[in-house]
Amino acid sequence: MLAICSLSTARSPRKxxxxxxxxxxxxxxxxxxxxxxxxxxxxxxxxxxxxxxxxFAAAVFASPLLADVExxxxxxxRAFPYINSxxxxxxxxxxxxxxxxxxxxxxxxxxxxxxxxxxxGDKRYDRLAYEFTSLLSVSFSFTATLGxxxxxxxxxxxxxxxxxxxxxxxxxxxxxxxxxxxxxxxxYGYYYGWGKMSPRLHLxxxxxxxxxxxxxxxxxxxWLSFMSSPAGIDESGSLISTWQxxxxxxxxxxxxHRMIANVCFxxxxxxxxAAFKFLGAKTDEQRxxxxxxxxxxxxxxxxxxxxxxxxxxxxxxxxxxxRAQMGMTLxxxxxxxxxxxxxxxxxxxxxxxxxxLWLGMERIEGAERxxxxxxxxxxxxTICFIVWATPHSLVATIEEARLMGGAHxxxxxxxxxxxxxxxxxxxxILTTYISFLLYRRGNKEPTVSWAKYGHAAQxxxxxxxxxxxxxxxxxxxxxEAQVRIGLSVPQVLSVLxxxxxxxxxxxxxxxxxxxIGEIRWGQIPARAQYMLFFLGVxxxxxxxxxxxxxxGLRLHWHVYEVMKDTSPDAYTPTLGFASTIVSIIVIIFFVxxxxxFWLTGLKERPAWKPKTVLPDETGEPEPGx
Amino acid sequence: MKTLLNISLLTLFTTLFYWYVGQMVPQKETYPPEDVAIxxxxxxxxxxxxxxxxxxxxxxxxxxxxxxxxxxxxxxxAGIGARAGNQKEGMSDVEYIAESLFDPGxxxxxxYNPIMTPADKPPISLTQxxxxxxxxxxxxxxxxxxxxxxxxxxxxxxxxxSGSSAATAEAGGPSALDExxxxxxxxxxxxxxxxxxxxxxxxxGPSLYDIGARxxxxxxxxxxxxxxxxxxxxFPGQVMALTLQGTGFNEKVSPVQLxxxxxxxxxxxxx
Numbered sequence: 001m002l003a004i005c006s007l008s009t010a011r012s013p014r015k016x017x018x019x020x021x022x023x024x025x026x027x028x029x030x031x032x033x034x035x036x037x038x039x040x041x042x043x044x045x046x047x048x049x050x051x052x053x054x055x056f057a058a059a060v061f062a063s064p065l066l067a068d069v070e071x072x073x074x075x076x077x078r079a080f081p082y083i084n085s086x087x088x089x090x091x092x093x094x095x096x097x098x099x100x101x102x103x104x105x106x107x108x109x110x111x112x113x114x115x116x117x118x119x120x121g122d123k124r125y126d127r128l129a130y131e132f133t134s135l136l137s138v139s140f141s142f143t144a145t146l147g148x149x150x151x152x153x154x155x156x157x158x159x160x161x162x163x164x165x166x167x168x169x170x171x172x173x174x175x176x177x178x179x180x181x182x183x184x185x186x187x188y189g190y191y192y193g194w195g196k197m198s199p200r201l202h203l204x205x206x207x208x209x210x211x212x213x214x215x216x217x218x219x220x221x222x223w224l225s226f227m228s229s230p231a232g233i234d235e236s237g238s239l240i241s242t243w244q245x246x247x248x249x250x251x252x253x254x255x256x257h258r259m260i261a262n263v264c265f266x267x268x269x270x271x272x273x274a275a276f277k278f279l280g281a282k283t284d285e286q287r288x289x290x291x292x293x294x295x296x297x298x299x300x301x302x303x304x305x306x307x308x309x310x311x312x313x314x315x316x317x318x319x320x321x322x323r324a325q326m327g328m329t330l331x332x333x334x335x336x337x338x339x340x341x342x343x344x345x346x347x348x349x350x351x352x353x354x355x356x357l358w359l360g361m362e363r364i365e366g367a368e369r370x371x372x373x374x375x376x377x378x379x380x381x382t383i384c385f386i387v388w389a390t391p392h393s394l395v396a397t398i399e400e401a402r403l404m405g406g407a408h409x410x411x412x413x414x415x416x417x418x419x420x421x422x423x424x425x426x427x428x429i430l431t432t433y434i435s436f437l438l439y440r441r442g443n444k445e446p447t448v449s450w451a452k453y454g455h456a457a458q459x460x461x462x463x464x465x466x467x468x469x470x471x472x473x474x475x476x477x478x479x480e481a482q483v484r485i486g487l488s489v490p491q492v493l494s495v496l497x498x499x500x501x502x503x504x505x506x507x508x509x510x511x512x513x514x515x516i517g518e519i520r521w522g523q524i525p526a527r528a529q530y531m532l533f534f535l536g537v538x539x540x541x542x543x544x545x546x547x548x549x550x551x552g553l554r555l556h557w558h559v560y561e562v563m564k565d566t567s568p569d570a571y572t573p574t575l576g577f578a579s580t581i582v583s584i585i586v587i588i589f590f591v592x593x594x595x596x597f598w599l600t601g602l603k604e605r606p607a608w609k610p611k612t613v614l615p616d617e618t619g620e621p622e623p624g625x
Numbered sequence: 626m627k628t629l630l631n632i633s634l635l636t637l638f639t640t641l642f643y644w645y646v647g648q649m650v651p652q653k654e655t656y657p658p659e660d661v662a663i664x665x666x667x668x669x670x671x672x673x674x675x676x677x678x679x680x681x682x683x684x685x686x687x688x689x690x691x692x693x694x695x696x697x698x699x700x701x702x703a704g705i706g707a708r709a710g711n712q713k714e715g716m717s718d719v720e721y722i723a724e725s726l727f728d729p730g731x732x733x734x735x736x737y738n739p740i741m742t743p744a745d746k747p748p749i750s751l752t753q754x755x756x757x758x759x760x761x762x763x764x765x766x767x768x769x770x771x772x773x774x775x776x777x778x779x780x781x782x783x784x785x786x787s788g789s790s791a792a793t794a795e796a797g798g799p800s801a802l803d804e805x806x807x808x809x810x811x812x813x814x815x816x817x818x819x820x821x822x823x824x825x826x827x828x829x830g831p832s833l834y835d836i837g838a839r840x841x842x843x844x845x846x847x848x849x850x851x852x853x854x855x856x857x858x859x860f861p862g863q864v865m866a867l868t869l870q871g872t873g874f875n876e877k878v879s880p881v882q883l884x885x886x887x888x889x890x891x892x893x894x895x896x
Contacts, residue, residue: 079875082866084850279628324698324740325748328688337650344646391650480736533632537639556657556880561747564657568850570880572655579647583640590636594629 076160077567085157086569087581092153094547094585095592096146098265098540100220101258103143104213105266106132107190109300111206118199128293132270133191134603138596140187144180161558168233169223171242176219183212217262218255222246225254227559228550229322237562249322253315254550260311261546264304265539271297272536273597275529278522287522294532295360301539302353302436306429306499310492319553326560330553338549338575340391343421345542347385350428352535354381357435359528365517367442373434380431387424390415414477422488423473426495427466433499434462437506444513454509458502465498540589544582552578657880658683663754669761669770676762679755684744686759692766699741700734706768719772720779722760726751727780745782753782803881807889810882814874819865822893830865831857835895842891849886 080088110132117125154162166173186209193202225248232244239245274294281287320327329335358374361367414420446454472491476484554560556570564570661675661683680686689699709718713732716724724731729741744751744759751759754774761772802813811817819829826832836845847854852865869875878886 077875079870081870082853084875276628276632279632320740323742323748324738325685325688325742328698340650341643341646345643530631530635533635534639537636538643541640541643555655555748557748566879568875568878568880568883570657574652574654575650576648576652579644582647583644586640587636594632 076158078157078159080153080157084569085153085567089150089153089157090548090551090581091585091588092146092150094544094582095589096143096150097547098543098585098589099139099143099146099592100217101262101265101543102269103136103139103187104217105262105264106136106139106270107187107206107209107213108263109267109270110136111203111210113296114206115203118203124292127289128296130194131289131293132297133194134600135270135273135596136187137191138599139593140184142592142596158558161563164237164559164563165223165226168226168239168245169242172219172222172246176216179212179216179219183209183216186212214259217258218251219246221254221258222248222251224551225249225251228326228554229319230559230562233562237559250315250318253311253318257308257311257315260304260308261543264301264308265543267297267300267302267304268536268539269297269593271295271301271532272593273297273600275532275536276594276597277601278529279526284522289521291363291522291524294529298353298356298532298535301535302432305349305353306433307496309425309429310496313488313492323560326553329555330549335549335553337391338545338578340389341575341579342542342545343385343389345538345545346425347381347389347428348538349535349542350381350432351385352531352538354378354432354435356528356531356535357439359525359531361439361442362525363520363523364439364442365520366444367439367517370438370442373438377431377435381428384424384428384431387415388421388428390420417477419473419476419484419487422476422491423469426469426491429495430462430466430469430498433502437502440506441510441513443515443517443519444510445516446509446513448509448511451509454505458505458509461498461502465494468494537586537590540586541582544585545578548578548582656884658685659881659884660752661755661758663758663774665774667774669773670765672758672761672773673765673770674762676758676760676765679751679759680762683755684749684751684759689740699737702763702766704767706764706766706770708767709763718764718768719760719776722763723756723778723780726756726759727778727782745780745784750784751782752784753778756782802877803879805882805885807885807887810886811889814878814882814886815872816886819868822890825895827859831860833890834893837891837894842887845890846883846887849883 077085079085110129113125113132114129117123117129186205190202190205190209193205197205222245226245229249229251230245231248232239232241232246234240271294274290274297278287278290278294281290316327316330319330331339354377358377361370448454469491472487476487479487552572555572556565557563558565659682661678663672663675667675686702691701691703693701693703695701705722706718709721710716712721713724721732725741726744728743730739733739742749744756745753757772757774757776757778760776760778761770764770764772802810805813811822821828821832822834824832825834840848844855852869853862856862
């Protein structure tokens, strides 16, 4: 079973497991309203309370109810009308995850931006942080609604599987439900309390919101990571230790990977919102604001994208550590071609992000100095993209395969292996980082006495690291598989160290730098804004695809090695079918999110006024229409 | 409005592009492994033939092992039948291979990591007979298959002959219907109430007497799982879906039964 779902050997912690693993009335009225939109806010809040109550009841009271139901009805699966149960759960689950990712990520960077505004006294940051936060209100209710629907669907469509998970994780539902209430309190307090309390108290609310949100995600991650790498149970699948079940092999890697990916996704969707607002802006001031907001959102997304592959390496290595067979299924088996689709998506992200930066340089006076480098950067990314998207084995007719001497192309086959792909992705990351450095120094001239040596040091570090990455990539062709896999670590570390050291040099190099021009916020081509939206769609598609593979790699297991999927949907569908479902999910998400953008924008509209009409014969004015 | 239209089109075309990429890669459905029939009177060579099927299928051995092309994650199996008896002192080839299958962590070939899970445990879950078949096949790689279903091993599989372990049985386990042939399953699920399989006679549903000539196995499978995906001309939609829903077919039918039904119907070519 893909989206939720698929137990035998004792699962006590393995040898070598790491230490962390083991496993008053008026005031209230003001608070619950917001300016002139009191009526809308109240009705929305009533809806939210209903949703919260439903979700809480589902989470907390499901266990005993299901236990009764289970004893009365030995039903394993129920069918969902028109589309089968798997597709229905898959779509609702993924939509819930997308909204949850957005709602968890935005408070992270909203808090940081608010803090910058507080420390610098620059009101622009405060307004930007508020604008980001305003997106949360509607999104939170969508998240809760989708979560409640998902819970009910699991109970109805997969009763035995859901009952089993509840038997393992019932102790986690109480804190989850309570934390959910706490998150609602902190979120609405943070949003509606903006400018109505001391900045320090408001920042404290933001910190609490982030802590509670992260804790909620960690608990939910325990449920899904248990399905892939169960622990804390005996031979029959019965619970031995809840903590061990929570602290399973892939829990912490998924926590970290999701946290970074959420920031990436949240930044991209916030940037898409800014682009949406920019394109509809009526004044230069609005355009300048939303241009800046889009830039910040995209900067957050790309900054989080750069370390994401490293978190992905960790997750994959833990999957291999849990069961090598599962790792093989992921990278060399049923899903190996999925990573070609992923390469296309990430390649488009890097191309799009760089293109946006290059367009952004056009609004920076002085940045034209660096325009000559763009073609080289483009060439670098394009070549890396091609290498990364080259499959190891080609789809070929029997005749073509005979001519090639097998499924591997004599030339392209060399590029389809891990050594080449790791090298390509690391250079692509460095190229994007160089684009950002050029953007950053567009209108600046260093004034420090050692500027010449600073530039030289940065240049030499780049040359040395790129040379090292390429050397390691070539060296990988001449060593055994076990050694080759380990080579990705020095490649990754060298790139990370390069970015950190060059950034430190750059900060000191451009301290007290002379400004040779202004950044003309708002004066950017519309295509840059469409590019931001394109990036948002691409991030969303990528997120849905990776959600599919994370769940799908269990193949015909609801809980890997513990509970088999015995439904008619136990098979793993084709990547084409998965792409169709992912595409439908992405389109539904964007219909929802654009509706959210529209709702969020209602607060800027002038208050509704009844039309003034001539008095009727009785002298009473007619009511407005 | 124009902005909204542009953004909608951008979203749609971007999604369509990625959807297209998804259609361009090789398409393959992966089904749960099926149990292989092993007769008690099989000769070692026949057993080795079955073992070859298990190694390539249910055993998922080729996820890590190779035959004749070393360099993978696990040792190359070419010639294992000839060298197995010399790997550990005092251990016969059968004992060595059995130990490698039941308790692979005891002896790990130098240069490789201990990544193999016991063959009689999930996710592989081979029965005793299936493991004997695998041993016979491995013996045949550079040696001679000697093992039969009566060969005694120093280990015993915890998996019942039906292929279900204790935990999977708890999760429902295989139904008694799983043992029936496709023709009897067709009757057992009441399909004959609406479909004729022996003559081209229309009933509530179309005749299936030549369905194997008209549809591929995949199309037959799809028409059972999602009957309204393509409704036969002259027949109303939703009837079959509602009937299956009403009879609880979707809850009762297992993948094994579905495969048998598809096999049975695919054999109906009108002859």
